[in-house]
Amino acid sequence: MKAELKDRLLLPPPGARVLCAVSGGADSMCLLSLLHAMGTYTVAAAHFEHGIRGEESRRDCAFVADYCAAHGIPCYTEHADVPRYAAQNGLGLEEAARELRYAFFERVAEREGYDLIATAHNADDNAETMLLNLARGASGAGLGGIPPRRGRIIRPLLGLTRAEIEQLLSESGTPHVEDSSNGDETIRRNRIRHAVMPVLRELNPAFSAAAARTAAQLRRDEAYLSAQAEDFLKAHFDGKSLACAELLSLHEAVSSRAVHALLGPGAEEKHVEAVLALCKSTERHALFVPGRRVLCERGRLYFDPDDGAEIPETELLPGGCVVLREAGLEIRCTLGEREEIHNSFKTYRLKYESISGKLTLSSPRPGERYRPAHRGCTKTLKSLFAEREMTGREKRLTPVFRDEAGIVLVPPFGTAERCLPDEHGGELVIMVRKL
Numbered sequence: 398m399k400a401e402l403k404d405r406l407l408l409p410p411p412g413a414r415v416l417c418a419v420s421g422g423a424d425s426m427c428l429l430s431l432l433h434a435m436g437t438y439t440v441a442a443a444h445f446e447h448g449i450r451g452e453e454s455r456r457d458c459a460f461v462a463d464y465c466a467a468h469g470i471p472c473y474t475e476h477a478d479v480p481r482y483a484a485q486n487g488l489g490l491e492e493a494a495r496e497l498r499y500a501f502f503e504r505v506a507e508r509e510g511y512d513l514i515a516t517a518h519n520a521d522d523n524a525e526t527m528l529l530n531l532a533r534g535a536s537g538a539g540l541g542g543i544p545p546r547r548g549r550i551i552r553p554l555l556g557l558t559r560a561e562i563e564q565l566l567s568e569s570g571t572p573h574v575e576d577s578s579n580g581d582e583t584i585r586r587n588r589i590r591h592a593v594m595p596v597l598r599e600l601n602p603a604f605s606a607a608a609a610r611t612a613a614q615l616r617r618d619e620a621y622l623s624a625q626a627e628d629f630l631k632a633h634f635d636g637k638s639l640a641c642a643e644l645l646s647l648h649e650a651v652s653s654r655a656v657h658a659l660l661g662p663g664a665e666e667k668h669v670e671a672v673l674a675l676c677k678s679t680e681r682h683a684l685f686v687p688g689r690r691v692l693c694e695r696g697r698l699y700f701d702p703d704d705g706a707e708i709p710e711t712e713l714l715p716g717g718c719v720v721l722r723e724a725g726l727e728i729r730c731t732l733g734e735r736e737e738i739h740n741s742f743k744t745y746r747l748k749y750e751s752i753s754g755k756l757t758l759s760s761p762r763p764g765e766r767y768r769p770a771h772r773g774c775t776k777t778l779k780s781l782f783a784e785r786e787m788t789g790r791e792k793r794l795t796p797v798f799r800d801e802a803g804i805v806l807v808p809p810f811g812t813a814e815r816c817l818p819d820e821h822g823g824e825l826v827i828m829v830r831k832l
Contacts, residue, residue, distance in 0.1 A: 405556035416511040424517035441471040524608035542612035626654035749825035754801030767804035
């Protein structure tokens with residue numbers, strides 16, 4: 398092999414245990430024979446038979462197995478009915494085949510202890526992928542093409558063109574089989590390969606190399622911008638929401654990536670743009686994106702808010718404990734003259750003799766009002782919530798404690814004036830602790 402070609406190989410570290418994905422075609426046979434001939438790796442082959450091309454695909458499987466047996470290379474094979482799997486899961490044939498194929502490679506690598514999975518993607522594959530993604534209107538990540546490495550998957554031949562790979566096969570005398578579906582121009586990649594790539598090579602004979610340079614630059618930029626978005630979310634996203642103003646203060650290249658990360662991999666550009674537009678709203682608005690509900694309220698974006706959540710009517714007995722899963726709270730109630738207060742709790746005291754009948758709690762009710770201690774006036778819960786600029790969800794998940802005469806306590810606004818214990822002590826009090 399020429400030194401110039403060898404320098405463009407993206408080889409694994411010496412001593413690595415490498416599982417090669419081998420279809421039997423030119424690219425994968427070149428990869429397998431190259432890594433095996435180097436003698437610095439523990440190499441095995443994995444062949445996945447898709448059940449799509451009938452006798453031809455069974456021939457390919459037998460070819461790979463026979464070649465490996467003749468050269469002392471471990472070979473793992475699996476057969477599957479991809480058309481059936483695609484129909485059952487609503488997938489296209491290509492997507493279903495890829496999903497099952499890579500799942501097989503991962504299982505074998507995990508079971509047999511291989512460090513890396515090598516696939517035979519080359520520079521022309523990379524250029525074709527970039528063009529396909531461009532035609533679909535992909536983002537910068539999609540236009541970055543095929544990455545040299547993703548997890549344990551490596552692509553040693555990504556720096557070589559298909560013509561260079563065929564030259565290496567010819568020089569080494571390594572056999573391979575031809576996949577008849579490669580000529581099927583109803584397959585989008587084949588149309589790019591046979592109709593578009595020749596025109597681009599007329600314009601630039603080194604088109605694949607040029608595309609590879611562009612892809613590398615785009616991947617570099619994407620990595621930096623995505624890291625900026627990740628850092629922003631670590632600092633500003635509390636697990637449920639973030640401030641609209643902080644998100645909008647970012648360059649859109651970063652804010653769009655932050656939103657995309659929160660929405661998940663199924664989000665499209667139109668969904669990201671809709672969320673950013675929602676941020677600019679001064680009123681309460683919500684929108685639905687695939688698998689998510691996003692709410693904008695009082696200058697914050699909430700992701701997946703449970704707007705219907707409420708605290709059910711619950712009786713609270715002295716000595717008892719109530720866990721409010723909806724509000725993420727645990728409330729304990731004790732009866733006595735004094736109790737040591739732990740700093741991690743917020744404790745409220747109610748004069749025992751002032752409680753009329755049962756003590757219950759639930760979410761607020763429409764039109765409720767009470768007279769908080771030390772306020773000197775009766776206030777509606779609505780006005781108290783407005784003072785603190787509480788969101789709708791925060792209002793619904795605020796526990797309101799009542800006896801048969803009305804409200805006795807609303808954290809965080811405090812005890813009702815009629816239930817306030819004497820500050821000098823000496824009387825029984827109910828202590829309510831909010832953990």
